Amino acid sequence: MNEQQTSLFRREAVEHHASVGRSRGDLLRITPSWTRWTYWLLLLIVVGGLLYTVLGTVPEYAEGPAVIWRERTFVTATAAGTVAAIKVQAGDPVEAGHLLIHFHDAEELAEYKQLEHAYDLQLINNLRDPLDQATRQELKRLRTQRELAAARLDERCVRAPRAGMVGDIRIRAGQHFMPGDILLTLLPDDERDSDEQRRTRKSDATGTIGPRVVAMLPAHYGPLLEKDMIFRLELTGFPNIEAEAEIDSVGQAALGPGAIRRYLGTEIADAVSVQGPIVLVHARLKENEFEIDGKHCRFGHGMQGLAAISVRTERIVYTLIPGLKELPGDLMSGLKELFGDSDG
Numbered sequence: 001m002n003e004q005q006t007s008l009f010r011r012e013a014v015e016h017h018a019s020v021g022r023s024r025g026d027l028l029r030i031t032p033s034w035t036r037w038t039y040w041l042l043l044l045i046v047v048g049g050l051l052y053t054v055l056g057t058v059p060e061y062a063e064g065p066a067v068i069w070r071e072r073t074f075v076t077a078t079a080a081g082t083v084a085a086i087k088v089q090a091g092d093p094v095e096a097g098h099l100l101i102h103f104h105d106a107e108e109l110a111e112y113k114q115l116e117h118a119y120d121l122q123l124i125n126n127l128r129d130p131l132d133q134a135t136r137q138e139l140k141r142l143r144t145q146r147e148l149a150a151a152r153l154d155e156r157c158v159r160a161p162r163a164g165m166v167g168d169i170r171i172r173a174g175q176h177f178m179p180g181d182i183l184l185t186l187l188p189d190d191e192r193d194s195d196e197q198r199r200t201r202k203s204d205a206t207g208t209i210g211p212r213v214v215a216m217l218p219a220h221y222g223p224l225l226e227k228d229m230i231f232r233l234e235l236t237g238f239p240n241i242e243a244e245a246e247i248d249s250v251g252q253a254a255l256g257p258g259a260i261r262r263y264l265g266t267e268i269a270d271a272v273s274v275q276g277p278i279v280l281v282h283a284r285l286k287e288n289e290f291e292i293d294g295k296h297c298r299f300g301h302g303m304q305g306l307a308a309i310s311v312r313t314e315r316i317v318y319t320l321i322p323g324l325k326e327l328p329g330d331l332m333s334g335l336k337e338l339f340g341d342s343d344g
Contacts, residue, residue, distance in 0.1 A: 052316070053316045053317050053320065054316075056315070056316045057314060057316065058313065058315075058316050058319055059310040059313050060311055060312050060313065060314060061308045061309065061311065062218060062221035062224070062309050062311045063217070063307065063308045064217040064218060064274075064278070064307055065215075065273070065274060065305075065306065065307070066214065066305050066306065066307035067214050067272060067303070067304055068211055068212075068213060068285075068300060068303040069213065070300070070301040071187075071211070072167060072185045072188070072301065073161060073162065073164065073186040074185055075100065075183045075184050075185065076180055076181060076182055077158075077179055077181045078155065080176070080177065080178050081103040081104060081156065082103060082174065082175070082177075083101060083173050083175050084102045084103055084173070085101070085102045085173060086102075086169060086171070086172075087099050087100055088166045089166065089169075090169055091165060091166060092165065092166045093165050094160045094164060094186070095163045096160055096162050096163050097159050097160060098160040099157055099158075099159055100158045100160055100183075100184065101157070101158040101171070101183055101184070102156065102157055103157070103158075104156070105153055105156035108149065108152045108153040108156055111149050111152075112146070112150055115145050115146040116146055118142055119143060122135065122138050122142055123139060126139050158183060160186060161186070164186040164188055166184060166185075166186065166187075167186060167187045168184060169183075169184045170183060170184055170185075171183050171184070211288065211299050211301075212282060212283070212284050212285075213233060213282075213283045213284065213285055213307070214264075214280060214282060215245075215281040215283060216260060216272070216279075216280060216281075217278065217279055217281055217309075218276065219254035219278055220277075221279070221311055222250060222252075222279040224312060225279070225281060225309070227248065227249065227250065228247060229246075229247045230244055230246055230309070231244070231245055231247065231281075231283065231308060231309030232244060232307070232308050232309070233245055233305045233306070234305050234306045234308070235290070235304075235305040236303070236305050238290070241292060243286070243299075243305075244285070244286050245283035245284060245286065245307075246283055246284055246286065247282070247283045247309075248282045248283055248284055249281075250280075250281050253279075254277035254279055255277065255279070256277065257276075257278070260274050260278055260280075263280070267302070272304065281307070
């Protein structure tokens with residue numbers, strides 16, 4: 001047998017081993033190079049996450065329902081009656097004293113005419129005998145009764161308390177009403193302006209021209225809310241529309257759901273759901289209208305939304321581990337000096 005036949009290894013393997021000298025290779029390579037980069041990348045992510053947890057902050061928001069509140073005057077009934085005629089239509093401009101609604105006044109009119117006729121007869125008798133004291137006393141009495149009857153007759157007419165534009169008409173001809181019932185609403189004079197005029201109108205001294213917003217936020221956030229703070233309003237039905245409002249005033253007392261409903265009135269209260277103690281926040285939108293699909297739409301009275309305002313920020317680590325806030329005072333002060341205190 002020759003040397004090749006008696007050797008345990010092939011000749012090519014022996015020659016390769018001799019050519020590489022004494023260097024030794026891996027018996028089995030199971031770790032590709034990309035795993036080393038993955039390890040360092042994961043380590044970097046973990047370290048970055050820890051640093052963000054310690055140094056990063058998360059805001060705390062006070063959230064609650066809000067209602068658009070446009071300035072308007074409610075014209076209410078002062079006495080019971082039945083509507084005879086409505087003299088205006090929605091959108092009509094009116095001046096102070098303009099006749100709006102006429103009620104049935106048959107009884108009042110008959111009483112006035114009777115007293116007026118009796119007064120005229122007594123006046124004739126007084127002219128015939130000016131020295132008759134009984135006639136003069138009766139004339140005075142009839143004059144007083146006639147004036148009262150004229151006042152009652154005038155109460156059957158509802159007139160505009162100020163200049164403005166007729167808004168919603170809440171009654172119809174022939175409808176019976178009671179004292180305190182809302183008959184119609186009057187909008188401010190600027191509601192007569194066109195959309196373009198409203199868009200180009202200069203802002204007032206506060207820098208805002210939009211309608212008011214009444215936000216109902218949890219009462220425990222009241223001490224953290226201040227005038228001139230800005231909050232975000234997301235309109236119900238328009239999830240992609242957000243408006244900004246500037247706080248004008250913050251209520252000083254916590255109110256219950258019953259008090260909130262009385263404040264909002266019967267026309268809106270049933271559509272707003274509130275729970276727990278609430279603080280009322282009055283604000284004004286920075287714009288008079290919003291844009292959707294290229295169309296300018298006005299903020300209407302009674303439109304609802306969700307108000308959210310950032311009241312304070314807190315370290316993420318405190319949020320994840322609330323127990324850190326209970327650490328001894330010296331240790332807690334040291335952590336705040338090290339990482340900074342972002343509360344408030």
